[in-house]
Amino acid sequence: MKKPWHAFYPKTIPFELQIPSCSIYHFLERAAQDFPNHTAVIEADIAYSYKDLKHAVDRLAAALYRRGCKKGDRVGIMLYNCKEYIITYFAVQRLSGIVVQLNPMYQQRELEFMLEDSEPNWLICDSSQIEKLERTSFKNKLTIINADHAQNGYDCLSRWIDEQNETLPPLQVNSREDIAVLQYTGGTTGTPKGVMITHYNTIASTYHTSITDEGALQRPGERFLGVFPMFHGAGLMVMIASVFHAAAYIPIKHFRINDALPIIRKYRPSHLSAPPTVFVALIHHPNFHEDDLRSLKICRSGAAPIPLEVLRAFEQKSGVRISEAYGLTESNAVTVRTFGKGVRKTGSVGIPVPNSDVKIVDLETGLEEMPVGATGEILLKGPQIMKGYWKKPEETAHTLRDGWLYTGDTGMMDEDGFLYIVGRKKEMIIAGGYNIYPNEIDEVLYQHPAVAEACTFGIPDAFRGETVKAAIVIKKDHTLTEEEIMQWCNEHLARYKVPRLIEFREQLPKSAVGKILRRMLVEENREQK
Numbered sequence: 001m002k003k004p005w006h007a008f009y010p011k012t013i014p015f016e017l018q019i020p021s022c023s024i025y026h027f028l029e030r031a032a033q034d035f036p037n038h039t040a041v042i043e044a045d046i047a048y049s050y051k052d053l054k055h056a057v058d059r060l061a062a063a064l065y066r067r068g069c070k071k072g073d074r075v076g077i078m079l080y081n082c083k084e085y086i087i088t089y090f091a092v093q094r095l096s097g098i099v100v101q102l103n104p105m106y107q108q109r110e111l112e113f114m115l116e117d118s119e120p121n122w123l124i125c126d127s128s129q130i131e132k133l134e135r136t137s138f139k140n141k142l143t144i145i146n147a148d149h150a151q152n153g154y155d156c157l158s159r160w161i162d163e164q165n166e167t168l169p170p171l172q173v174n175s176r177e178d179i180a181v182l183q184y185t186g187g188t189t190g191t192p193k194g195v196m197i198t199h200y201n202t203i204a205s206t207y208h209t210s211i212t213d214e215g216a217l218q219r220p221g222e223r224f225l226g227v228f229p230m231f232h233g234a235g236l237m238v239m240i241a242s243v244f245h246a247a248a249y250i251p252i253k254h255f256r257i258n259d260a261l262p263i264i265r266k267y268r269p270s271h272l273s274a275p276p277t278v279f280v281a282l283i284h285h286p287n288f289h290e291d292d293l294r295s296l297k298i299c300r301s302g303a304a305p306i307p308l309e310v311l312r313a314f315e316q317k318s319g320v321r322i323s324e325a326y327g328l329t330e331s332n333a334v335t336v337r338t339f340g341k342g343v344r345k346t347g348s349v350g351i352p353v354p355n356s357d358v359k360i361v362d363l364e365t366g367l368e369e370m371p372v373g374a375t376g377e378i379l380l381k382g383p384q385i386m387k388g389y390w391k392k393p394e395e396t397a398h399t400l401r402d403g404w405l406y407t408g409d410t411g412m413m414d415e416d417g418f419l420y421i422v423g424r425k426k427e428m429i430i431a432g433g434y435n436i437y438p439n440e441i442d443e444v445l446y447q448h449p450a451v452a453e454a455c456t457f458g459i460p461d462a463f464r465g466e467t468v469k470a471a472i473v474i475k476k477d478h479t480l481t482e483e484e485i486m487q488w489c490n491e492h493l494a495r496y497k498v499p500r501l502i503e504f505r506e507q508l509p510k511s512a513v514g515k516i517l518r519r520m521l522v523e524e525n526r527e528q529k
Contacts, residue, residue: 005351005417008343013211017354019204019383021175024240025093027206028054031220031246038220039248041083042267048083050246053090056161060091062168063160067141069121071096071172074182076120078102078129081226081251084145084157086239088124089230093180093199096173100182100194101231104128105494108135109444113192114184118390124157175199182390183233185329185435194390197233201332204383205237206244208353214340216297217271220246223295225269227252227260227278228433233329234302238273247271257281261292268295275433276306279322280463283313293318298340300325302333303433304465305421308346324349326419330405332384336419348418356382359404360413366406375422378411379404427518429458431466434496438468438518441499444492445470448485450478453508455516456499459525470499471508471521480504 006015028050031040036051048056069075075092077099079085092099100118102111104125115123115138122141125133133142143155180202182194210217224242226249228235242249250267252260255278272293279301282288293299299320301311311322325337326349336358338350352358360376362368370376385405388396399406410422429436438456445454453473458466474480482502489498509520 003352003357003417004415008339008351008416009354010214010339010342012214013339014354017204017207017211019200019207019355021200022203023093023096023171023173023175024180024199024202025090025171025173027240027243028057028090031243035220035246038246040243040246041086042223042248042250043083047248053083053086056087057090057094058166058168059161059163060087060157061094062165063163064091064097064122065095065168066165069095069097070169071178072098073122074098074100074118074120076100076102076115076118076123076125077231078104078123078125078133079145079231080104080253081230081235082145082253083251084124085230085251086243086249087161088157089236089239090243094168094171096171096178098179098182101184101233101236103229103231103494105496107492107494108132109492110440110494111136111138114194117192118182118184118194130154173199175203177387179387181236183236183329185233193392193395195233195329196387196390197332198387201384201386202237202240204355205332205334206241208355208384209237209241209334209337210244212337212339212353213298216340217245217247222247222271222297223267223269224249224271224273225252225264225267226250227255227272227274228303232303232433234273234333237333238271242271255281257285261285261287264292270295270297272296272298273300273302275303275465276301276310277432277464279306279310279314283310283317288317290317290319293320296320299323300337302327304430307462326350326421327380327384328405328407328409330386330399330407331380331382332386335380335382335384345414345416345418348414348420350419351417352382352419356380356384358413358417358419360411363410366401370412372415373412375410375412378407378409378419378421380407381405427457429456429466429468431458431461431468432464432496436468436497441468441470441489441493441497444489445472445485447492448480448488450475450480450484452476453516455508455518455521457518457522457525459501459522467501468497468499469501469503469525471503471505473505473508 032050032054039047040050040053041048100120127144145157179196180199181197230236300323302325323338325334327334338344359379360370441456452475456470461467509517
């Protein structure tokens with residue numbers, strides 16, 4: 001059925017796409033077959049061809065297969081952006097296994113739940129993670145990526161790849177049903193959940209993104225700058241899109257502007273997808289030249305809203321249009337976006353991509369569709385929407401209803417079908433592109449012996465989108481400093497979750513029944529601005 005936004009589709013973009021039912025591994029197989037000698041990965045100034053990449057992937061898959069890895073087995077990957085991440089990811093897909101995405105910044109407490117919930121059969125990491133993992137309950141097979149750092153008798157990924165073993169089972173994937181990835185998120189209710197992303201979800205998202213780029217990228221010859229971490233859903237999709245285009249992927253382990261600029265100048269990327277903080281860092285860097293990013297053909301911003309002034313300044317300096325996007329982990333990243341060309345409305349995140357639908361419903365029941373211009377909850381539908389939450393049927397049934405994904409975000413659509421985000425998931429903080437749930441930080445703060453009450457919330461930040469702030473009431477006869485709280489949080493939380501601002505108070509605002517009013521703290525901070 002034709003939708004209002006279809007009037008704004010360029011003639012080259014169909015309303016509905018035929019999405020092939022294939023394995024994600026097919027993208028690598030096709031790239032290696034079509035362009036074996038083209039560069040697939042550039043890391044530390046060393047280029048690896050698609051022939052080399054596929055050879056390493058197949059060797060690792062064979063090594064895992066020989067050790068008993070089979071269809072449906074879960075393999076945790078706990079790495080920053082690197083070629084080993086790509087090799088492991090595709091090796092698991094070759095065996096029709098499930099990749100469990102694990103953030104290497106997580107501390108022991110954060111890892112425990114995900115490891116117990118997903119029960120990975122193997123876990124791939126680097127040697128810096130071993131001490132932390134040894135303190136968890138994980139008792140399955142732990143493998144590190146580099147033989148130079150092998151220790152304590154752990155298996156080594158590089159040695160597995162070097163094994164003279166190429167025996168592999170037939171590739172058997174039910175694209176629509178088989179899970180490719182467990183991507184952990186707070187979901188729409190703030191409790192950690194494993195989002196089940198199928199092969200078909202990923203294939204659909206890749207085709208949606210490619211078609212709405214309107215032919216801007218060629219195959220092969222492009223260069224993708226890997227800024228988003230691959231353990232993040234957006235970063236994983238960037239890497240997969242690079243392989244889909246038989247492009248060269250340039251992994252950035254940590255984005256630091258002084259390190260990134262020389263890489264940008266040397267390799268002249270044609271594709272950049274990043275959170276707003278990266279664009280802020282670029283436009284404000286004193287040594288950023290207007291021609292540094294003139295090689296870009298596609299530029300996307302995601303994970304958090306990008307300030308209008310940042311968007312305009314970057315586009316003026318770089319000469320490339322930023323395409324904003326809206327989606328969730330549960331929608332496998334992009335469902336709505338501004339296209340590479342055509343109409344773009346200020347303040348809007350764009351229109352639904354092909355095969356996708358969006359509607360706004362009332363906030364109370366979620367059943368009544370709202371009129372044009374009215375605010376309500378955003379619902380999404382399409383082939384990229386998750387299969388559900390891992391081992392959580394009740395939460396799945398609550399979030400997926402009649403084929404619609406209830407996002408928990410609020411927004412409105414205009415008469416042309418352009419979507420405007422009004423709010424977002426209750427209480428969630430988005431800082432530097434990361435989703436942070438304050439309840440998790442509160443729990444850590446309450447564990448401190450000097451903390452009587454605590455409440456964490458986000459306050460606007462021009463660079464990071466939001467900054468994490470904690471309001472704390474100290475127990476009687478105790479003392480506590482900001483430095484002590486920072487140290488405590490650093491020991492128990494990933495660094496990006498650690499509050500950057502601490503406020504000690506005599507009391508916290510509460511409701512008549514004694515519930516701490518987080519929203520009131522947010523409003524108080526806004527009024528103080």
